[in-house]
Amino acid sequence: MVDTEPAAIDVEGLRMRYGSVDVLRGVTFRAGRGEVVALLGPNGAGKTTTIEILEGFRTRSAGRAEVLGVDPAHADERWRARIGVVLQSWRDHGKWRVRELLVHLSRYYAPYATPERPRPWDADALIRAVGLTEQAGKKVRTLSGGQRRRLDVAIGLVGGPELLFVDEPTAGLDPRARLDFHALVRRLADEHRITVLITTHDLAEAEKLAHRILVLSGGRIVADGTAAELARRMAGEDEVRWTLDGERFAVSTPESTAFVRELFARHGAAVAELEVRRTSLEDTYMALVREQEQGAAR
Amino acid sequence: MNTAAGRAGWSRGAIEFRQSFTNGADLTAHLLWPVLMLVALWFLRDREFGDSGLALGTLALPGILGMNVAMGMVSMSQHLTADREDGTLLRARATPDGVRGYLVGKVVSVGGGLLADLAILMVPGALLIEGMRVDGASSGLTLGWVLVLGLVATLPAGAALGSLFASTRSQGLVQLLVLGVISISGVFYPVTSLPDWLQGVAQVFPIYWLGLGMRSALLPDAAAAVEIGGSWRHLETAGALGLWAVAGLVVAPLVLRRMARRESGSTMAVRRERALQRVG
Secondary structure (H helix, E strand, C coil): CCCCCCCCEEEEEEEEEECCEEEEEEEEEEECCCCEEEEECCCCCCHHHHHHHHCCCCCCCEEEEEECCECHHHCCHHHHCCEEEECCCCCCCCCCEHHHHHHHHHHCCHHHCCCCCCCCCCHHHHHHHCCCHHHCCCEHHHCCHHHHHHHHHHHHHCCCCCEEEEECCCCCCCHHHHHHHHHHHHHHHHHHCCEEEEEECCHHHHHHHCCEEEEEECCEEEEEECHHHHHHHCCCCEEEEEEECCEEEEEEECCHHHHHHHHHHHHHHHEEEEEEECCCHHHHHHHHHHHHHHHHHC | CHHHHHHHHHHHHHHHHHHHCCCHHHHHHHHHHHHHHHHHHHHHCCCECCCCCCEHHHHHHHHHHHHHHHHHHHHHHHHHHHHHHHCHHHHHHCCCCHHHHHHHHHHHHHHHHHHHHHHHHHHHHHHHCCCCCCCCHHHHHHHHHHHHHHHHHHHHHHHHHHHHCCCHHHHHHHHHHHHHHHHCCCCCCCHHHCCHHHHHHHCCCHHHHHHHHHHHHHCCHHHHHHCHHHCCCHHHHHHHHHHHHHHHHHHHHHHHHHHHHHCCHHHHHHHHHHHHHHHC
């Protein structure tokens, strides 16, 4: 996909240092318009720091950052109106009613409407889209965890953003609410061509949600590509297990198919309990992160 | 641009004001204090202060009203701390012009709440206590400017306090300090019965001046005899409250901006962890 528009996010050599600790040591990546990108990494890898710098909530130590063509450290309210942030909320606005809160927050965006981008979005349509119609008149604090998350998404979208930041979206959600949430984000991104940057420590989630995955580890982007590309690039060895005359064997090999053919050619029917386990993306991801951490420790 | 945020702020304030009168906990907070004060006034209504011919209850009611206005400082400060802790302020920061709207809303809801509390106390108080001077124009005028100046003197200062004292726990300290100041500000008992140096301390804070202003609006002129210098000292009242107002209006935006800049998802998360540990 060749995109002639400038990138939604363009980051180069981003560094963040707290005291003597380097949290980010040169993060570089781009996200095109309309792309859903997952920033994947273990806890403490610097995902939240990265996203907070891009949201304009935190000042970087060094490097270049452009979000929608503007440096977030010096961005104004006009830029703020083009960004949606889904906060890891807790209990803010608990006394407010769902619709009341959404309508209220939408009002701030009206002065920033442009012919191409009508702002804000209609609160009722949004409530329908995130499936909270029945809860529209309820107080926010009475919502379940999943409903609250969906309200957070609605709040992030109410200004008609061109770019949406979502930090650890499904932490603390049950599997059902998680699936609903994934579907919601995918659908919204597809329908409205919003660029989405999501942070997660869950590989399965990144795989399901994102067009592209960035693996952040040790303060650097260590891999960048689609799930399939990552699996191919990081392809490790498959594991083959079998028994021969009651004795157990296990071998790791990059060419499991050829290995098994050879195995049968040599031993024929004596081979039993054959098991071939292909390296999952999970395994390669874990290997990648472990490698990085050991490298950093050395 | 700013007019939309201003209007949103007003409606935010109106919504929060309504909320505070439609849920049990907040309603109790609104009513508890006035009821306690009215009970205290009832017992003070026949006790005379020295040989001034004035009942203590008569002297105390305006003082309590003035103190209530000054308590706006505490409630503003508490609101800010709570809103920071639960993420309301971060939400405002993520919205264009949101912090401005938030502040307008806070002033409207806290200021409105104060005025409502004032009415809740003043109306039954005036019926209960004899010797109040309610002679329309002039007392209304005095009441008006003392109230407005008092709110401008205390609300921004309260917002500044709220940004400086970050945790709910340190808010307890603020409250303790304010209670200390109240006890020396001549609210329940004329300040002239205190030692000179304490009178000096009391005159640094707006609580004394608000009480004095209220007494000057609601009591007959003869009651000025028990005040410092035997006068209502309107000029000094305006001056002292004016100084607090200017200081608050200068300092509050600075510390508020600094505080808002520091808000982010991870600082929220840290606070959440801490608070959950406290609960669990």
